[in-house]
Amino acid sequence: MTVTLADVAARARVSPATVSRVLNGNYPVAASTRERVLRAVDELDYVLNGPASSLAAATSDLVGILVNDIADPFFGIMAGAAQTEIGGQEGSGRAGGEKLAVVCNTGGSPERELTYLTLLQRQRAAAVILTGGALEDPAHIAAMSAKLTKLADAGTHVVLCGRPPLPGSSAVVASLAFDNRGGGRRLTEHLLALGHRRIGYVAGPAERTTTRHRLEGHRTALAAAGLTDDQGPLTVHGPYDRRSGYKATLELLRRSPDLTAVVAANDTVALGACAAVRDQGLRIPQDISVAGFDDLPFSVDAVPALTTVRLPLHEAGARAGRLAMGTEAPPPGGIATIAAELMARASTAPPRG
């Protein structure tokens, strides 16, 4: 049998109530008693029964972080930063702050997103952080709103990180939204300024906010330059992975041999795009410029170094973590927009001729 609170109480010659209070540190306990209890805890190697504690206290120390793809550093960086902010501190042995920050991988599937939310609701999670772009399907948005409202009603803090505010729901503590539109616009403006006019765009999955916003920024820049034919042939959608970038770029090159630049939905896709360009015997950036988005750590090491848009993923994740913990005050209106910075590097240059 495992050691229980009662065992510790017996050994310390106090009541279970006192042990509980020592462990939670939320009630005055004489120093001598505390010490006795702590010693008993140590000697018996006692570990609190989480479920029992959560049941009695009607709260748990679980914090869920939902990500679309755990194998993608984009999410890994945010999740890691958030997790550090949540679980790291409170060096002083016991005491309240001991939260269990866990990341859940939805794989981009709306069902799994909902499933995880239910599971976390079941565990009476203290907080939930949703990262990355959202699906724009109305049914799913409604389901999410409902779920999040229920979570919030049960006392769970809900924080969005890198995801636009949910329309219907005021259940959310805070939304940290990346300026995908602005970043996308500035990236394309950079290309236009270099002299490009035929720019291909390898977009992400069509139904995601991130995809749409980046694409909108791109088109805004195009429109401002008087370019209008961007709608159909120069845009290809696909998942956020290298294979998609590779295939889409091949397709783009086939459709429009006069292309001088390719903008990818993110850095990973851009890597695939680069591979495709090279496999066609074209040089980067002399023949074709390529650009990405996110500025993941490997982008600076690409050859040539990838022009991209930097998102402060680490900072954003850390802030989301603090928001979830209640350590930081929410931004005014609960919404903050996080700036995206253009990183012009070697993969973009003026078009040939």
Next chain:
Amino acid sequence: MTVTLADVAARARVSPATVSRVLNGNYPVAASTRERVLRAVDELDYVLNGPASSLAAATSDLVGILVNDIADPFFGIMAGAAQTEIGGQEGSGRAGGEKLAVVCNTGGSPERELTYLTLLQRQRAAAVILTGGALEDPAHIAAMSAKLTKLADAGTHVVLCGRPPLPGSSAVVASLAFDNRGGGRRLTEHLLALGHRRIGYVAGPAERTTTRHRLEGHRTALAAAGLTDDQGPLTVHGPYDRRSGYKATLELLRRSPDLTAVVAANDTVALGACAAVRDQGLRIPQDISVAGFDDLPFSVDAVPALTTVRLPLHEAGARAGRLAMGTEAPPPGGIATIAAELMARASTAPPRG
């Protein structure tokens, strides 16, 4: 107030016991009754109270996956595969299999590793998967052994994935160990076969099993070729990140200008190494060959494509997930070695001259 089992029972005009049994599906319930209960659950939008359930049943549906660095795809791929295997199935609505697979980021810190284990023990986790190399500090190993034994005693399945079996502890369901030694050996043999004799090695942190095993493989190959001067000057240790690869390579190049190849502890480090080589005005592979380890997805897109050692991360993670769930039988002796395959690509070539 939230909806409880009793509310559902009242609405379905049955006893709470019956509702519980319907939900758990582990006791015969008449079809008509089941249907009535299920309808009530739906109508009331009931969500099980996890802590209460775990307390009463003395088990929980939490499965923890510990990783050293969540921002590193090496771990992300394994964790994602394991998580899919654990949480994904059981499409039929309710029923038992609904586990909550969560990943915990230790950041490579032994304290956090232990802390997470305690937290999971507290939650009475159903299983724990430890991924990646272990720290070789005796004190930490002892602490881990003790902790894992206690977890196992409490019924938690413990699985190691990409980590060598723990010496003292038989508490572990299964260990899936990568053949880091063999992979490291074959990689260096490849370089030797190409004609290299002065090979630099950028190793990982000194106190990790992964680091040591890969390095041992390297030295075994060297020794077999009659090369012995590898000990000191040609090996540099550092963390598993690009910056480390960059700095270490610069250092290596400075120490031994006659170097013709650099082997990195993993692909990420190799990327940094490549950057350093290029920044020195040297060409890959004409002047210097570079090789990595792991064969992460981006490695094939490096320029030139990176020679490396492929580890079946996805398969290993999935298998670990199944082992944790008890869906797959453990390998004989509880230990399986997972083969590492040499991927000779364009970043390695015969030395100049």
Next chain:
DNA sequence: TACCCTATAGAAAGCGCTTGCTACGGCCGT
């Protein structure tokens, strides 16, 4: 010296669920 207030500890009532055991029809076997 008597009284009240503060500081500290204990008693006990749950928290919402699971499950061993009991209860109760109807069907079978002889």
Next chain:
DNA sequence: ACGGCCGTAGCAAGCGCTTTCTATAGGGTA
């Protein structure tokens, strides 16, 4: 036709903790 068994459902006893309320010393005050 009757006893027993099978198939279902309910009762009630916890699971191990938190927390409200109550009890008991001291110590200060008048």
